[in-house]
Amino acid sequence: MELYEAIYGRRDVRRFQAEQIADDVLARILDAAHHAGSVGFMQPWNFIVVRSLDVRQQVYELFTRENARAAENYTGERRELYDSLKLAGILEAPVSVAVTCDRSRNGPAVLGKNSMPEMDLYSTCCAIQNLWLAARSEGIGVGWVSILDPTLVKPLLGIPDDIVLVAWLCLGIPVQFDDRPMLETVGWEKRLPLEEVVFAERWQERWAADSSK
Amino acid sequence: MELYEAIYGRRDVRRFQAEQIADDVLARILDAAHHAGSVGFMQPWNFIVVRSLDVRQQVYELFTRENARAAENYTGERRELYDSLKLAGILEAPVSVAVTCDRSRNGPAVLGKNSMPEMDLYSTCCAIQNLWLAARSEGIGVGWVSILDPTLVKPLLGIPDDIVLVAWLCLGIPVQFDDRPMLETVGWEKRLPLEEVVFAERWQERWAADSSK
Numbered sequence: 001m002e003l004y005e006a007i008y009g010r011r012d013v014r015r016f017q018a019e020q021i022a023d024d025v026l027a028r029i030l031d032a033a034h035h036a037g038s039v040g041f042m043q044p045w046n047f048i049v050v051r052s053l054d055v056r057q058q059v060y061e062l063f064t065r066e067n068a069r070a071a072e073n074y075t076g077e078r079r080e081l082y083d084s085l086k087l088a089g090i091l092e093a094p095v096s097v098a099v100t101c102d103r104s105r106n107g108p109a110v111l112g113k114n115s116m117p118e119m120d121l122y123s124t125c126c127a128i129q130n131l132w133l134a135a136r137s138e139g140i141g142v143g144w145v146s147i148l149d150p151t152l153v154k155p156l157l158g159i160p161d162d163i164v165l166v167a168w169l170c171l172g173i174p175v176q177f178d179d180r181p182m183l184e185t186v187g188w189e190k191r192l193p194l195e196e197v198v199f200a201e202r203w204q205e206r207w208a209a210d211s212s213k
Numbered sequence: 214m215e216l217y218e219a220i221y222g223r224r225d226v227r228r229f230q231a232e233q234i235a236d237d238v239l240a241r242i243l244d245a246a247h248h249a250g251s252v253g254f255m256q257p258w259n260f261i262v263v264r265s266l267d268v269r270q271q272v273y274e275l276f277t278r279e280n281a282r283a284a285e286n287y288t289g290e291r292r293e294l295y296d297s298l299k300l301a302g303i304l305e306a307p308v309s310v311a312v313t314c315d316r317s318r319n320g321p322a323v324l325g326k327n328s329m330p331e332m333d334l335y336s337t338c339c340a341i342q343n344l345w346l347a348a349r350s351e352g353i354g355v356g357w358v359s360i361l362d363p364t365l366v367k368p369l370l371g372i373p374d375d376i377v378l379v380a381w382l383c384l385g386i387p388v389q390f391d392d393r394p395m396l397e398t399v400g401w402e403k404r405l406p407l408e409e410v411v412f413a414e415r416w417q418e419r420w421a422a423d424s425s426k
Contacts, residue, residue: 003350006216007245007343030411032220038344041396043405048412049420066328073322082324109286111295111401115279116359122379125338129249130220132339135344137359139218146252146329159415166335183254188324192256194244194339199261203371207262 001137002206005186009177013141014086016093016172025138026095026171032134033099036127039119040111045127045166048098048157053091058156059148059168066147081186088145093170098157099128101164124166131169141174214350222390223345226354227299229306229385238351239384245347246312249340252332253324258340258379261311261370266304271369272361272381273303279360294399301358311370312341314377322331337379344382354387385404 030047038044050056067087074082090096101124113119128144135142150165158164183189200207243260251257263269278301287295314337327331341357348355363378372378396402405409415422 001216003214003216003219003346004241004245006258007248007347010248010250012250025405031407032217034405034407034410035220035223037223037225037345037357037394041394041402041404043402043410046410046416048414048416050414052414060285070324070327073327085324087325106402109299111283111396112300112359114283114286115362119359120337121331122338122341125335126342126345128335129339129342130346132250133216134220144250146325149328153313157395157414160416161302163416181250181254183324187225189254189319191254192247194240194247197247197256197259198243199259201261201263201265201268201370203259203261203373203376212319 006133006136010136011141011178011181011191013143013174014089014182015175016089016141016170017175018092019173020094021140021171025140029131029134029138029140032126033131036123036130037050039113040122042106042110042123044101044103044105044118045097045102045124046102048100050096050157051094051180055092055156056096059153062149062152063088063090063147066149070147081188085186087147089143089172090168092141093143095171097169097171098153098159098165099124099167099169100159101166102166104162108202121164122167128167128169129201131209135171139173140171141177143170144168145170201213219346219349223349224354224391226356226387227302228388229302229354229383230388231305231307232386233307234353234384238353242344242347242351242353246340246344249336249343251336253319255319255333255336257314257316257322257333258337259313259315261313263309263311263370264307268369269303271307272309272345272366275361275365276301276303276358278297279362283360294401298350298399299397300360302356302383302385303358306356306385308384310384311366311372311378312380312382312384313372314379316377317375334377334379341380341382342376346386352386353384354390356383357381358383
């Protein structure tokens, strides 16, 4: 698939078909993730492929609990809309991938991390975006479930205390790839115009490229 | 460009040609970044396009200072190797892009951020990876300069205290796109085999996909 097609066609997917993902497809997706850049070539990430329904059920229960807490942030119509949203496909998607970051990999003096120690976490997120796009090009949908307390999820997979759980991803063949983000379609938020997020030279100084979309 | 070609051909670039980047090319790259997913469709990012040589010179001076500090982490041969590396192309690359994250955008109750407040920073990194890949497909090299103290860089662009500076990126036409990461070529670190970073079901349990590269 062409890069821009993958970028503009990538969605956060929460509705999946039951069909499994073949190992060779998953290997291509994970290898793409592993080829993200990383600070000091640290490659601080690990990817735990979880197919176990038992584990996914336990994670789903943790999601349900956190989601009930999160729902309390909203009232009235906003609360009704929130409650109507499907925010995760942990049980439907046949594969989950837990993405972690080992912040002490390669010792204390990783090149490029001295002034910005958070670079290892940032690198891990770059790998996740590679994974997301590679999956899209393979016809696989990915949903990032952030309505989870990492400290409660980690013990389910035996992840050590000092390893950061960055993401819980659900992977599977989507019911469909939507044209737009679900939160845009239902009117939860609007997409910002590019001109509002790009500045020229200084904070809040308008950037006016001729061909800016 | 094909997605996998962009993923495997993307490099952290530090040697640039002087030629400018056209605004329409830059607009396509920034629009690709802006189409990353974000937690709760928050789009917490801003991109400050910096062409000013004066500002880039000031940032370069901050880099030089931080790099001298970082070099002290190493001794002997490792120190000699470190000192021989070109780690940034701030002055050569005609365009820098500062990427920020506004952690309070859309108020305190962003969907999906209740249990993992760091999701806004993670979303911003996903946007950076989109930018990096889009640039690659346009023949533009990107170097992420993390040997900078963000608290000293922010005032140069008038970035408010409560806005996080996530990345300083240098963009330009590279002298060349290398086949491998520079830190691999010079022997600073080795690429880990995919089998070492992927686990099955639990932490450290080997994943053996038939077709794993």
